[in-house]
Amino acid sequence: MAIGVGVIGAGTVGGGVIKTLIANSESIAARAGVDVALTHVAELDAGRLGEFDLTGVQTGSDAEALIENPDVAVVCELIGGIEPAKSFILKALNAKKHVVTANKMLLAYHGPELCAAATANGVDLRYEAAVAGGIPIIKALREGLAANKIRSVYGILNGTCNYILSRMTYEGLEFDETLEQAIEKGFAETPPDLDIEGHDTAHKCQIIASLCYATEVDLDDVYVEGITKVTHADVAYALELGYVIKLLAIVRDVDGAIEARVHPALVPQEHLLAAVRNEFNAVYVQSDVADATLYYGRGAGRMPTASAVVADIVDIACRGHAPNAAPFVYGPRRPICDIGNVQGRYYLRLTAYDKPGVLGKVCTILGKNNVSIASCIQQEENKEGPVHVVMMTHETVESALRNALKDIDKLDVIYEPTHVLRVL
């Protein structure tokens, strides 16, 4: 017997799910051995439904009626945002319906509450589409690597940011130019702040951290820095030093504590993540049994996201009502690492007046703070004004570097605050 699916929201992602369920139900049945049938669609804007062949599907604007309908076994929440999405999901779970959502922001803020409701009702809550779109990364972390303790995850999780940074790197453009073009082409949301300030990546980072360590991680625990301060000069210096700049979500287990941070980072050119260009996403995982694995694909867009939503529906259909098909259960809280305690290497771009002794002053302060320099590029003399001095540090504690920079940026030979990027 077919499993009935109700889709709430027929926008970009919802429309992709509707198209996929209509076009591929036969191949899904052949490959997965289950019949999945779209039975209901709830959408406030009836005009959106015109592009689909919805013969035999009940359509309307009432999401609550869809949830209550006994033919609907799986409810897909694809309207996004916090409310009414959250109420719809809770209502569906309490009505003992399985729920599939792509709503990363909602999960990042209210994941534990929603999972608890799913557990209490003995139904499933799935969200493969919430992280990295068409890449089955939730499944890989949760099931494929079930045997593993996850040591670290490094993810390129925002297609807009990766597109902007790729164009800056390979086409020599400045941040503002590429952002404008990304908005024109419809790659970036307007306003693009959630993307370029790193918050979208932070939502996904939070979901991954919770999943890897089976614990609640608050969104506030995720350190966030976007890409708006990255200049073409940074990208070019990085390239010269053998790196490309990527916005990374980083999740690590540091002696039992959790590190969760989002910021641009210099990735060595020979690392696979450096080869992930344009709007593509990728997730690099290090774990104790499988060692390194990487997952790559399209992180956004109608159809890739639909692929993930429908995979969740099929999973629910395959799994049936197995009593131990438990949704996610959170274990005890774990300590969160402060960004100041992070250890790593750093890229510094100083902007200084080209006077004798500058390097000496800077290095003295770094040395006092136990920060040592691995390499240095000084821009050729610039008669018009200040020059860039780029330094790569050896491994250091971030707080020591920040202390040093407070003093360095006060030097009268320094023209503007030093730009710091972390190195993978």
Add this chain to the structure above:
Amino acid sequence: MAIGVGVIGAGTVGGGVIKTLIANSESIAARAGVDVALTHVAELDAGRLGEFDLTGVQTGSDAEALIENPDVAVVCELIGGIEPAKSFILKALNAKKHVVTANKMLLAYHGPELCAAATANGVDLRYEAAVAGGIPIIKALREGLAANKIRSVYGILNGTCNYILSRMTYEGLEFDETLEQAIEKGFAETPPDLDIEGHDTAHKCQIIASLCYATEVDLDDVYVEGITKVTHADVAYALELGYVIKLLAIVRDVDGAIEARVHPALVPQEHLLAAVRNEFNAVYVQSDVADATLYYGRGAGRMPTASAVVADIVDIACRGHAPNAAPFVYGPRRPICDIGNVQGRYYLRLTAYDKPGVLGKVCTILGKNNVSIASCIQQEENKEGPVHVVMMTHETVESALRNALKDIDKLDVIYEPTHVLRVL
């Protein structure tokens, strides 16, 4: 209640599974919400068991007794080879035990029979470890991409071959030298024929083809060519032309027919597969909904393979005995493409005497067969003997190229048979 696991075979992979189940059962319970307990190990060589802490685990040499023991719900067959592995698996399935295996050769030869036995008994047969070791690629193809029609799969699936080709490419070594070193270091089996002749990759190719298209594909349907004829000269010319040579398993849907082939191929340097070096594996999938995805990791080795076996055990434990947790069901057979009908671009390395008119004669024959040349490198004059002429063709049908080469290799200016490689 814990699910009881019996492991048959405590060699490389079996030992890894035993270690993982002992070391990580707590984190598995925390992350997956199920208790998985190693209860029995059957191993003929008792000396192998000394390295494990098997307190509370029943050990012995009798695999059949393990299968019959009512405490064992999941049987892991990790002895490899066809018999007695096949009999053990069938016995376990008929005793209504779930089975997990890493035995790619057995699956490639007897997959349909084993799956039918699993289905008939309402139990699961899982084999994540049979393809690409620690990469959860079976799960990705079967579940993660369940919504998709798979267009093509390009896999680097043999670590030994990729290690050899990588060293030839980046260290300038000849095939024989790298093979010897791989054997010395224990990377390659002795004899290494299954690896370097492409048969190991063909087993995996067959499993992937069956899985993607839900149909039986015979091992004989897979075209196989190994890497023994690839020379350092080929690798160097490929690099000059912007490619690296990889042994690929290729599975494609060509208008409903299935193409399944294993051979060395020139991969463009900017393709992600080109960045997969040394013993690592990767699988690049193109599908209709998710578009391109790639999965990367360690394709062999004790612990990565164990990661896959234990993931299968955890899946079975999570899924319980859901009545529709059907193992793989094969649909109708599909036509298989003949290698002669494959369309693609080709790399030709001719070895010819350096006489006037050689290129003209060769190009005339190619032209008659509708094969056109995209680019050409001629080695500098060699007074000692014949020189290499390397050509890249435009897209052509393989049979046309083969016809041309029959005539070309008969030319008296041609010193030895032309070496042909396909281009991705």
